[in-house]
Amino acid sequence: MGNGQLQRQVGEVWQDLSRKEERGYYRVWTVIPERPDRYHKQARFDKFRELPEATRPVWAVAVAEVNMILAAATAAVEVHLWDIQDMELKVTLKGHTGQVWDVKFSSNETTLASCSSDMTIRLWETSSGNPLGVLRGHSAGIRCLAFSYDGYLMSGDMDSNLCLWEAENPNPIKCWKAHEGNVHSLSFSKADPSMALSVGADGSVAAWFINREREESVLGGRFAGGDGSAVLSVATHPLDTGIVAVGNQDGGVWLWFFSPNAATGEAEVTGHNRLRGHTMAVWFVEFAHSGCLLASGSSDCTVRVWDVSRVERPTLTAIFKDRVFDVAATVSFSLFLPLLFRVSCMRVYLHIRLFRNLNLFSARVLALGAISCWWLASRGCEMFRCQFVLVACCLPWSCVAAMTRGDSHEELDGRVKLAQEMMRQRDLDALLLTTEANVRYFTGYFSSFWQSPTRPWFVIVPALGRPIAVVPTIGEDAFSRAHVDKVVTWPAPRVADEGVSDLLAVLTELPKGSGRFGAELGTHMSLRMPLNDFDRLKEQLATHGRSFVDGTDVVLRTRLLKSDNEIAKVETTCRSMSAAYGEIPDVVTEGMSEIEACNAVKRLFLSKGVDDTPYVICRAGPTSYSDIIGQPTERRLQTGDMMVLDAGGQIDGYFCDFNRNFAIGPPAQDVTDVYSKLFEATDAALQMIKPGTRFQELYTAMAGSLGISPTGGVGRMGHSVGLQLTEWPSIHPDETTALEEGMVLSVEPSLDIPGGSGRFLVTEEAVVVTKTGYRLLSERAPRSIPV
Numbered sequence: 091m092g093n094g095q096l097q098r099q100v101g102e103v104w105q106d107l108s109r110k111e112e113r114g115y116y117r118v119w120t121v122i123p124e125r126p127d128r129y130h131k132q133a134r135f136d137k138f139r140e141l142p143e144a145t146r147p148v149w150a151v152a153v154a155e156v157n158m159i160l161a162a163a164t165a166a167v168e169v170h171l172w173d174i175q176d177m178e179l180k181v182t183l184k185g186h187t188g189q190v191w192d193v194k195f196s197s198n199e200t201t202l203a204s205c206s207s208d209m210t211i212r213l214w215e216t217s218s219g220n221p222l223g224v225l226r227g228h229s230a231g232i233r234c235l236a237f238s239y240d241g242y243l244m245s246g247d248m249d250s251n252l253c254l255w256e257a258e259n260p261n262p263i264k265c266w267k268a269h270e271g272n273v274h275s276l277s278f279s280k281a282d283p284s285m286a287l288s289v290g291a292d293g294s295v296a297a298w299f300i301n302r303e304r305e306e307s308v309l310g311g312r313f314a315g316g317d318g319s320a321v322l323s324v325a326t327h328p329l330d331t332g333i334v335a336v337g338n339q340d341g342g343v344w345l346w347f348f349s350p351n352a353a354t355g356e357a358e359v360t361g362h363n364r365l366r367g368h369t370m371a372v373w374f375v376e377f378a379h380s381g382c383l384l385a386s387g388s389s390d391c392t393v394r395v396w397d398v399s400r401v402e403r404p405t406l407t408a409i410f411k412d413r414v415f416d417v418a419a420t421v422s423f424s425l426f427l428p429l430l431f432r433v434s435c436m437r438v439y440l441h442i443r444l445f446r447n448l449n450l451f452s453a454r455v456l457a458l459g460a461i462s463c464w465w466l467a468s469r470g471c472e473m474f475r476c477q478f479v480l481v482a483c484c485l486p487w488s489c490v491a492a493m494t495r496g497d498s499h500e501e502l503d504g505r506v507k508l509a510q511e512m513m514r515q516r517d518l519d520a521l522l523l524t525t526e527a528n529v530r531y532f533t534g535y536f537s538s539f540w541q542s543p544t545r546p547w548f549v550i551v552p553a554l555g556r557p558i559a560v561v562p563t564i565g566e567d568a569f570s571r572a573h574v575d576k577v578v579t580w581p582a583p584r585v586a587d588e589g590v591s592d593l594l595a596v597l598t599e600l601p602k603g604s605g606r607f608g609a610e611l612g613t614h615m616s617l618r619m620p621l622n623d624f625d626r627l628k629e630q631l632a633t634h635g636r637s638f639v640d641g642t643d644v645v646l647r648t649r650l651l652k653s654d655n656e657i658a659k660v661e662t663t664c665r666s667m668s669a670a671y672g673e674i675p676d677v678v679t680e681g682m683s684e685i686e687a688c689n690a691v692k693r694l695f696l697s698k699g700v701d702d703t704p705y706v707i708c709r710a711g712p713t714s715y716s717d718i719i720g721q722p723t724e725r726r727l728q729t730g731d732m733m734v735l736d737a738g739g740q741i742d743g744y745f746c747d748f749n750r751n752f753a754i755g756p757p758a759q760d761v762t763d764v765y766s767k768l769f770e771a772t773d774a775a776l777q778m779i780k781p782g783t784r785f786q787e788l789y790t791a792m793a794g795s796l797g798i799s800p801t802g803g804v805g806r807m808g809h810s811v812g813l814q815l816t817e818w819p820s821i822h823p824d825e826t827t828a829l830e831e832g833m834v835l836s837v838e839p840s841l842d843i844p845g846g847s848g849r850f851l852v853t854e855e856a857v858v859v860t861k862t863g864y865r866l867l868s869e870r871a872p873r874s875i876p877v
Contacts, residue, residue: 150192154199154216161202163190165870169204171219181219185212188874194235196243205245207231207874211255227253227262230877236276239283242300246273246288248675248877254300268296271676274321275374280328285350287334289321291676295336297350320676323374329381332360333401337372343386343394345401365404367394370699371669493658495742497534501653502573505532509551512644517604520597521551521641524618525610527813531649533557535572536743539565545582546619548593549574552600560593590623590630598634607631608641614818615642646818650810651832656744657858660811660834661867663746664856666698667739668869671750675876680729680754684708684722687733695739705738705747705815713758714849718749729755732875734852738815745815747836748854748868753875761851764841765875768853771795771839772871775808775821779835779857779864785825792839793823808838811856833859834867 150163159180160172169183169190188207195202201222202214211225211232230249237243243255250269253262269290279285286298319340327333334346343365349358368388375386382399398404509532513521523529526540529549540547548560556575559565562582569577578596580589597607610617617624628638652660670691677694678687688708695703708722709715710733718736727733736749751765774795775788792807793800801823808821811834819827821837840852856867 149190152193152195152202154195154202157199157216159199159216161193161195161204163193163204165189167206167873169193169202169214171202171216183212183214183219183221185221185224186210188231189872191231191233192235194237194243196237196241197239203235203237203243205232205235207248207872207876209247211235211243211245223260225255225260225262227255227265233273234276236278236286238278238286238300239280242278242283244276244278244286244288244298246276246290248272250290250292252276252288252298268298269294271320275323277324277326277334279326279331281326282331282350285326285331287324287326289324289336291320291673293319293321293338295321295324295334295346297334297348299350320673322371323386325375325377325384327381328377335375335377335384335386335398337368337375337386337388339371341368341370341372341388342366343368343372343375343384343396345384345398345404347401361402363402363404365394365396365406367406493662493742494655496536497530497573498655499534499573501655502532502534503556505648506551506557506573509644509648510553512647513551513553513608513641516608516641516644518606518608518639518641518644519553519603519636520600521608521644522593522597522638523549523551523557523610523645525616526618527649528610528645530743531813533559533569533572533574535559535565535569537568546588546623548589548619550593550596550600553603558596560589560596562589588620588623590627594627594630597631597636602636605636606639607636608644609638610642610645611638611640612642614646649812649817650819651830652812652834652858653832656812657832657834659742659744660746660856661858663700663739663741663744664748664867665869666700666741667695667737667746667748670694670698670700671735672869674735674750674752678727678733678752680727682727683724684710684727685724687727687735688722691735691737695737700739700741701743702740703737704740705736705745707734707736709734710754711849713761713847714764714843714851716848716850718852727754730758731755732757732761732851736852736854743813745811745813746856746867747811747815748856749838749852750871751851751853751875753877756877757875760844762875764843764851765853766873767796768839768841768851769871769873771841772837772853772855775837775839776855776857776864776866779829779837779859780862781829781831781859783829785819785821785827785829786823788821788837789823789825792821792837796839796841798841806838807840808836808854810834811836829859831859831861835859 149165152161153159158173162170162172164170167186167188167190171180171183172178173180183204186204186206186208190204190206193202193204195216200216202216203211204214205211209226209228209231213222213225214220215222228245228247228251230247230251232245232247234246235243241256245253245255246268250267250271250273251265252268252273253265255262268288269292271291273288273290275289277287279287284300286300288296288298319338319342321336321338323337325335331350332348334348336344336346338344345363345365346359347361349360365386368386370388372386372388375384377384382397384396384398384404385393386396387393394406396404396406509521523532524546529547530536532551533549545562545564547565550558550560552558556573558576558578559569559572559574560578561569563579564582566577566579578592580587580592582588631637673694674691677690682690688706691708692703692706695706707718707720709718709720710725710727710731712730714732715734718734731754733752733754734749735752738745738747771792774791778788778791789807790800806820806822810817810819819825821835835857836854837857838852838854840850843849843851853871855870857864858867
């Protein structure tokens with residue numbers, strides 16, 4: 091393929107970076123080495139955007155470099171094979187019944203292997219997509235795969251075990267316990283195909299040596315993978331069997347130097363270097379084919395490229411980051427093209443540096459592939475033939491950089507003016523606000539001091555102008571920086587008069603129109619002041635010809651549609667929570683009490699970037715649970731339990747609310763059946779979400795899928811989310827409000843376990859309504875129950 095053809099294939103299609111509605115896609119970039127002033131940005135797999143949105147999230151990719159085929163494991167429990175040259179979907183591979191976690195091509199590219207939480211490996215013919223067989227032998231979901239260069243296949247599962255296979259044999263050659271907890275990543279040595287490395291949640295790296303004369307003999311030795319945190323990724327040096335790179339959960343990238351001994355199975359560590367820069371989990375590391383470049387991808391939204399030609403002194407060469415595109419929780423950079431050019435190593439670095447400030451990448455990077463440089467000189471990385479092509483598989487998640495903390499005065503002005511327009515329509519002179527969410531929404535005042543119940547806080551939104559704050563003196567300085575016109579104070583606590591006289595003075599000084607003031611008196615509202623004080627205030631206002639009426643409608647409808655920045659806050663919270671939920675099997679174990687599990691989950695949420703976790707419920711019981719609102723207990727988790735974790739995390743005061751279910755040991759069949767029905771019911775609702783659909787129609791769709799009464803019986807099956815954990819409107823059979831772009835929802839179907847035991851299951855996903863449909867904010871729950 092010539093340079094001109096490559097430019098036509100990849101470079102001619104430019105993507106408008108402002109088109110935020112295109113969610114879930116593959117991206118292809120290329121660097122043309124002979125033109126350092128040229129780079130070609132994003133060719134699109136157009137057919138990918140025509141697929142149902144539920145199939146778009148991609149968990150893993152692999153590339154057949156000679157045959158130019160891309161394999162992608164999607165959230166729809168399918169594997170897609172794409173023709174990279176034509177950018178067309180060739181075939182969809184179906185057969186797995188659980189989430190597909192990894193895909194790998196054999197070294198000769200004739201076979202594709204896929205592994206799943208359904209505990210199987212499926213083999214496919216690359217050219218046609220025809221199934222070649224199913225490998226069974228694991229007793230837990232399978233997380234990762236690796237092919238050796240001489241045809242062996244190794245697999246690692248979520249219960250610490252490895253299995254070694256010959257591709258044509260449905261039974262494993264050998265299975266053995268490798269780590270404590272999840273096996274996260276595998277890599278066969280390119281320099282010595284008899285050596286493989288595995289890494290796990292226990293923070294260790296294990297080297298395994300396969301005896302070719304006695305295939306049932308596998309020797310191995312383990313060493314630490316860094317600082318004790320879980321090791322998530324591993325790559326072997328292509329030329330030196332004694333060098334391995336690993337990525338850690340704490341953001342560390344480590345180069346380990348060891349002396350492998352295949353005869354004894356020992357791996358004696360001789361040294362190590364830490365490459366510092368990432369601030370969050372490093373989900374993938376990969377050496378270039380030359381061995382002098384190392385790439386690492388992280389949850390901090392960056393891909394970093396390191397010069398490791400001198401392994402004792404590695405240096406950072408380039409950083410790829412994007413503040414514009416909404417990209418995925420899963421990104422893979424995996425494709426390299428045939429040998430085209432010869433350029434010096436330094437010139438290759440120059441081309442990479444061109445991207446440093448172009449902000450081409452953003453995502454929580456979970457998968458990363460080889461950078462295409464072949465080593466042509468004997469030493470020193472002196473000559474390459476290179477064509478960089480980066481294939482990104484993208485999910486509908488924004489990077490943290492898209493979120494701005496706080497509320498701008500422009501946004502607050504818009505909220506106040508919208509409320510004032512509604513007030514004019516309802517003939518209200520002002521609006522009295524007393525509760526945390528409403529005061530924050532209209533003034534930007536955000537504080538934990540709301541936890542002190544002895545002091546009321548009052549904000550008046552007049553018919554014209556900015557709000558007025560009537561607050562205790564302790565809040566004067568904070569409110570002076572809020573979006574208010576003036577601050578009136580009193581020295582609280584003052585039992586005889588907790589600001590009532592001051593509030594009365596402000597209200598009666600306002601221009602009198604109808605004499606009606608709106609207050610938080612209706613459904614979904616509450617007053618945060620003593621009822622006796624409110625009654626006294628009403629009596630005194632009456633002497634001035636003024637009165638209170640219900641202003642709930644104004645507040646609810648003003649807060650209903652979220653701005654881009656509000657959505658970004660919810661989405662960022664959801665992303666952090668999704669990352670935490672994915673690690674629950676490594677954190678919550680049999681024998682823990684519900685309280686211990688709940689506290690561990692809270693720590694995990696905070697470690698993933700959530701500011702606070704005001705709401706975390708952990709309940710479990712034999713086969714299932716009987717409530718999802720009670721406090722956790724001292725009851726110990728045991729085999730046969732079903733556990734629900736329902737959490738509302740916050741970032742900058744904005745909630746994301748969704749739950750996840752986990753089984754302690756294999757779940758009962760009736761529980762599995764109910765979970766599958768709930769998964770399908772959620773899909774039924776998601777397919778209905780678009781502007782114009784009524785909330786009651788979402789309820790009807792889920793009820794119909796579950797086979798329950800469409801007129802109620804289980805309360806609601808979801809709600810809105812924002813500054814409060816649950817907001818109006820609810821997904822309820824009587825709710826006639828229509829969906830609009832900018833609404834944020836939690837879709838939450840539930841169903842009883844058969845038998846009349848009073849136990850049930852509930853699932854939940856967070857979504858935002860878009861112009862044409864919806865976008866998932868939470869990472870979609872797996873189709874089968876995580877064990």
